[in-house]
Amino acid sequence: MSSDREPFIGPPDGEPVRGDTPVTPRVERYSVMLTATIEHFGGAPPSRHRVRDISPDGMRVDQARRLRAGATILVTVGDLTETAATVMWVRNDAAGLKFASPIQVDRARSRAAIAPCTPERRHRSR
DSSP, X not given: OOOSSOOEXXXXXXXXXXXXXXXXXXXXXXXXXXXXXXXXXXXXXXEEEEEEEEOSSEEEEEOOTTOOTTOEEEEEETTEEEEEEEEEEEETTEEEEEESSOOOHHHHHOOOOOOOOOHHHHHHTO
16 A cells, blocks of 8 residues: 655554654655664663664664663664664663764665685785
């Protein structure tokens, strides 16, 4: 079933939209299995999170107990490094992050390729 309606952002975790809940158009999200590193300001050590879904505007991560709504963070995922984001909500060990500026989702989904170590390379390094 197709629709000409734009997708919308509602409350997290499928809660019903109330009459006073603002509805904002949103771009398509992609379901992924990625790992992100989040750097916190203020000296806290970086933390690692599983990325559930991602879009050019933001992403949802698990293992979010240490994140606080309203916090500004730096996210590294795939080829994207130290991308500024704001924690928009935290609930049930998940968090919604909004990027400071739109990202290229393909860069986040890509991984740095490292050439395998061949016998020739092993001998050259000695």
